[in-house]
Amino acid sequence: MARATFLLPAATRFGGQQAGADVARALGRADRAQAGEEGRRAQLRRHFRLTPDHWPMAALTRQMDAGDAAASSWLRADPAYVRPDINGARLLAIGASLGLDDDDRAAFLPELRPMFGDAGFPIDAPHPSRWYLRLPQGAKLPAFAEPSEALGADLFDHLAEGSEGRRWRTLLGEAQVLLHNHPRNAQRVAQGRAPVNSLWFWGGGALPDAVASPHVALHSGDEIALALADAAGIARALPGSFGIDADDAVFDLQGARDLAVLERDWLQPACTALQRGELQNLVLDFADGRQWTLAPGQRWRFWRRPLARFDA
Template sequence: MRTIMHSNRLHLLLPFALPAAADASMALHDLHSPALDKLLARATLVERVAGEDFQRTLPHERWVARQFGAIAANAVDEAPLAPYMLLADGGTPGNEQWACVEPVHVRIAHDHLVLIDPSALDLSDEEAAQLLATAKPLIEELGVKVEAPTPRRWYLTGAALGKLAGASPLRASGRSIEIWLPHDAQSGQRSRIWMKLQNEVQMSWFEHPVNEAREARGLPAVNSIWLHAQGVAQPVRSPFVRVLSDAVATRGLALAAGVEAAGASASFQALGPLGAGQTLVELGPFAAPFIAQDWAAWQDALGSLERDWFAPALEALETGRLGALALTLAGDTGSVTLTATRGDLRKFWRRRVLASLFE
């Protein structure tokens, strides 16, 4: 049987597009997305990956890493993306093992500590640079090298760190941090070097002028650092001819694979002619409301994507201007990938609904 390869293919990656079924039943009962509904109803299911409750990486991170060959196809909980993030931020990862470190706020709850979504900090580059200037000498005293091509993302390397298993910030956000703190990947023990490094930085930022000014403005203090994504850059290859994403790891993988990489387009129409090959677009408006459990804002994000992406993409598919459209919807633990062609849209007997995909 001959396989038809469509020359202009679009793949949309949608992190945090799959809430848990319990959340959906309570808060997402009035969704209105006819274009997405039709695409999901008629599409062919390509892959469904069921995750686990205590995985430290996010399903869309693992999906991207697999697509580019940065991890094995059967990898369960790996996303060693720091070297590719460093590349996208303008650094040179080389053959060293890098970890990404971000300044964060940890909130004291009743009987535990809770990590706050880093994007909710509203941390300016100037503030981050001042905090880094205080922390960097303390880190380097421990024999750890620091690269900071961008003030809000730092990259650490050094034999003293060892090989650490850290959790993605958005995986741990909103939860007690105890089980998500970095540990030695071989022994499973809490990393002493990381605990010492973290404590040194926390003490240096206590009553720091940046934090005093932030608290005076009613903003949370930057009171800790978070390590994640440690790994060594591997040779990668891209199944996409163009990658558009605001996620630094995704752009970094594209750069490492030698393909065009840029920020996500504002809409389907802004993409312009797709040309030959497959274009990947990663769209991230679900992340912040998903982490905050703000389902009204989540629905607003869905409405914007329906208008700007799903409806025009469906029209392009129906008229033949788009050869194929793939959708990868990810949640907190799992992901689903579906593909729709013009022929699939005529399969009226297919009845899949969005709610059936929720975790």
């Protein structure tokens, strides 16, 4: 029998929404545990093991995008939109959320190449939304915040700190000046799109020696999860609705917010597969560290009360 895992946001993201009777009954009879740390990174690390144990997302996505990451270390320098406000500047969009295309890439990159090249960090962009700096051998990097940590917050609260961070704060300021004055941004604003007026540095490091996963397939639209799947050598596809297409598959549903839709497209079909004996188990892995396991034999736990809410 096959196994399936659903990667879900924190249980609180569903608020007070309630599941229907069949799903609530199955949830009430499930095994529940606190499986690990909170956060998206911790959630992915429960399903992908990197050797050595670090988190070089720039190198992994570079390998996915261009296949040439092994020769160097890398740092993402993703296009970003920052809006000044009374207290500073707020980071409102990074990378894919800006809707960049090949014309944007062709306009912005030539302006940035001389500056970063002179600093010893050549920049290029094999994907319109994912920009990369090639790092020299032995380059020391400060701690950079991931986009999920900084998005929506004050830019200055998440900049690299200390003496090592000073150089990167200077480079960021120079890049902001170049981008702010770029005529392409006037065109984007006229088209109703946000300007690209900043960069976001993150994900630095070299490719790991190995990436392993206990699963054989991943369904996801998230670039980090897809890069991990590529490195682990497992099959990947975009998520649509539940179906058994592998012996052990992960379905990345981190964007789910509507419990009724999640129940219709994913939970109810999976519970039906459990009842038919087509699934050995279904694991619900929440980004807050909770983990629930549903299995066919739990149907005999008739004394347990239904559980209609994830955050109960």
